[in-house]
Amino acid sequence: MFYGHRSNIINLYLIKFAKWFNLIMPIVVLFYQDNGLNMQEIFWLKSIYSIAIVAMELPSGYFADVWGRKKTLLAGAILGAGGFAMYSFSHGFWAFAVAEIVLGLGHSFVSGADSAMLYDTLKASKQERTYIKQEGWITSAGNFAEAIAGVCGGLLATVSLRLPFYFQFGVAAIAIPAAILLREPKIHLHEKAPNFKSILQTVKQTFTHQYLRSALLISAFTGTASLTFAWFVQPFFQEAGLPLTLFGVMWTLLNLSVGVSSMFSYKVENRLGQRYALLTIILGLSIGYLLAAWKISLAGIAILFWFYLIRGIAHPILKDYINRYTQSEVRATILSVRNFVIRINFAIIGPLLGYLTDHFSLSSALLVTGISYAIVALISAIPLLREKR
Numbered sequence: 001m002f003y004g005h006r007s008n009i010i011n012l013y014l015i016k017f018a019k020w021f022n023l024i025m026p027i028v029v030l031f032y033q034d035n036g037l038n039m040q041e042i043f044w045l046k047s048i049y050s051i052a053i054v055a056m057e058l059p060s061g062y063f064a065d066v067w068g069r070k071k072t073l074l075a076g077a078i079l080g081a082g083g084f085a086m087y088s089f090s091h092g093f094w095a096f097a098v099a100e101i102v103l104g105l106g107h108s109f110v111s112g113a114d115s116a117m118l119y120d121t122l123k124a125s126k127q128e129r130t131y132i133k134q135e136g137w138i139t140s141a142g143n144f145a146e147a148i149a150g151v152c153g154g155l156l157a158t159v160s161l162r163l164p165f166y167f168q169f170g171v172a173a174i175a176i177p178a179a180i181l182l183r184e185p186k187i188h189l190h191e192k193a194p195n196f197k198s199i200l201q202t203v204k205q206t207f208t209h210q211y212l213r214s215a216l217l218i219s220a221f222t223g224t225a226s227l228t229f230a231w232f233v234q235p236f237f238q239e240a241g242l243p244l245t246l247f248g249v250m251w252t253l254l255n256l257s258v259g260v261s262s263m264f265s266y267k268v269e270n271r272l273g274q275r276y277a278l279l280t281i282i283l284g285l286s287i288g289y290l291l292a293a294w295k296i297s298l299a300g301i302a303i304l305f306w307f308y309l310i311r312g313i314a315h316p317i318l319k320d321y322i323n324r325y326t327q328s329e330v331r332a333t334i335l336s337v338r339n340f341v342i343r344i345n346f347a348i349i350g351p352l353l354g355y356l357t358d359h360f361s362l363s364s365a366l367l368v369t370g371i372s373y374a375i376v377a378l379i380s381a382i383p384l385l386r387e388k389r
Contacts, residue, residue: 007181007182007183008117008118008121008182008183008185009118009121009134009138011178011179011181011182012114012117012118012121012138012178012182013138013141014174014175014178015073015077015110015114015175015178015179016114016138016141016142016145017141017142017145017171017174018077018080018171018172018173018174018175018178019080019110019142019172019175020141020142020145020146020149021145021146021148021149021171022146022149022153022168023149023152023153023156023164023165023167023168023171024153024164024165024168025146025149025150025153025230025251026149026150026153026154026157026234026247026248026251026252027153027154027157027161027164027247027248028234029042029231029234029235030157030161030234030244030247031157031161031162031165032045032096034161035091035092035096036092037093038354038358039235039354039357039358040351040354040355040357040358041093041354042231042354043231043350043351043353043354044093044350044351044354045093045096045097045100046100046231046346046350047346047347047348047350047351048097048100048101048104049100049101049103049104049107050104050343050344050346050347050350051104051343051347052100052101052102052103052104052105052108053104053105053107053108053111053339053340053343054340054343054344054347055104055105055108056104056105056108056109060072060076060108060109060111060113060336062333063075063109064109064113064116064333064336065116065333068184069113069114069116069117069120069182069184070117070179070180070182070183070184072109072110072113073109073110073113073114073117073175073179073182074176074179074180075106075109076106076107076108076109076110076113076175076179077106077110077172077173077175077176077178077179078106078176079102079103079105079106079109080103080106080107080110080172080175081106081169081172081173081175081176082102082106083099083100083102083103083106083172084099084103084165084168084169084172085169086098086099086102087099087103087165087168088162088165088166088168088169108336108339110175111335111336111339115319115323115335116335117182117185118131118134118138119131119323120185121185122134123185124185131320131323133266133316137262137263141259142259144255144256144259146251146255147251147252147253147254147255147256147259148252149171149252150248150249150250150251150252150254150255151248151249151252152164152167152248153248153251154245154247154248154249154251155248157248158245209325210383211325211383211384211387212322212325212326212334213383214380214381214382214383214384215318215321215322215324215325215384216322216334216337216338216341217341217380218278218282218318218321218377218380218381218384219318219319219321219322219338220338220339220341220342220345221341221345221373221376221377221380222281222282222285222314222318222373222377223315223318223338223339223342224341224342224345224346224349224373225285225289225369225373225377226285226311226314226315227342227346228346228349228350228353228369229285229288229289229292229307229311229369231350232292232362232365232366233251233254233304234247235357235362236292236296236300236301236304236362237250237301239296239362240296240297240298240300240301241297241298242298242301250301253305254304254305254308255308257305257308257309257312258308258309258311258312259312260309260312261308261309261310261311261312261313262312262313262315262316264313265312265313265314265315265316265317266316266317268280268313268317269317269320274321274384274387275384275385277313277317278381278384278385279385280310280313281310281313281314281317281318282373282374282377282378282381283374284306284307284310284313285307285310285311285314285373285377286370286371286373286374286377287306287370288303288304288306288307288310288370289307289366289367289369289370289371289373290366290367290370290371291303291306292304292307292366292370293362293363293364293366293367293370294363296362296363319335319338321384322334322335322338349369349372353365353368353369356368
């Protein structure tokens with residue numbers, strides 16, 4: 001029995017809280033626009049952030065597997081807090097870009113390592129079958145935190161659009177003591193740490209294992225679609241004519257919907273099974289994009305809730321599919337490959353979608369993204385859809 005089980009889960013909740021209690025997200029597009037940026041420049045900033053993540057994603061997964069999840073999570077917590085400290089006093093595109101690079105590096109150290117720590121903590125206690133439930137509850141807690149932060153960030157922004165950034169630094173710093181208090185599961189400590197060459201070989205082998213490849217790609221493409229949709233929400237609110245005072249409230253409600261559906265994702269998978277759970281996720285998100293493109297109005301905001309409910313179901317289920325086919329000693333690396341693919345995708349398509357939004361329409365950008373996701377997701381999921389479990 002792993003006696004750090006309970007404390008690890010509590011501290012992972014705190015790390016998730018520090019990451020997801022996002023005071024700036026409901027107003028960040030307005031903040032950028034107030035500093036003279038257009039939508040294409042905003043997407044360029046997010047592409048720079050994604051490139052920073054990509055640059056460190058695989059090395060950070062390797063560090064988590066070799067140094068340990070705890071040290072890697074601590075490094076990510078320090079960089080995350082430092083990035084928001086820099087943002088608090090930055091002005092203009094290039095200053096923001098530097099802060100985005102620091103935040104991207106911090107994100108890469110946390111992504112993958114947190115889920116690997118959770119799975120191995122449960123495995124050390126012989127409770128890995130509860131992973132979907134635990135990942136769902138932690139994801140839910142993160143989204144509830146983001147929901148509450150939406151209201152708080154909106155209220156702070158009424159004083160100053162920069163004020164949320166000051167408070168965000170304090171929130172991000174909570175992850176530092178939480179990471180220090182983590183304990184490495186014995187299952188990971190007793191395994192031989194692979195060298196970096198063998199890690200790269202493992203990544204290569206990932207794409208020859210049809211079920212792991214399928215699980216990784218469908219999770220990555222779904223993650224890209226969710227990330228992209230989040231950056232369309234504020235322009236959707238603006239075009240629909242939602243008053244600025246309600247931005248934080250609506251952002252809160254959207255994230256509450258993700259939190260609720262994440263809590264019950266394990267029940268959805270148990271009830272529907274792998275094939276129909278996958279189809280529900282892919283078709284549900286695709287339809288959300290297409291309906292959002294068709295109905296940009298105050299009434300159309302209901303469509304955003306549909307998308308966010310499906311998004312909440314998707315995250316824990318798809319991560320569990322990756323974990324099923326992954327060995328513990330390279331788990332953080334494989335999960336980092338997933339995040340690597342998400343950020344590569346977003347770095348490529350982000351500026352293109354910003355261009356479509358600026359020069360054509362928001363509807364065009366939503367339509368193109370929705371159709372593209374449906375095609376690549378269905379193709380990627382074919383092996384898992386055919387697998388008999």
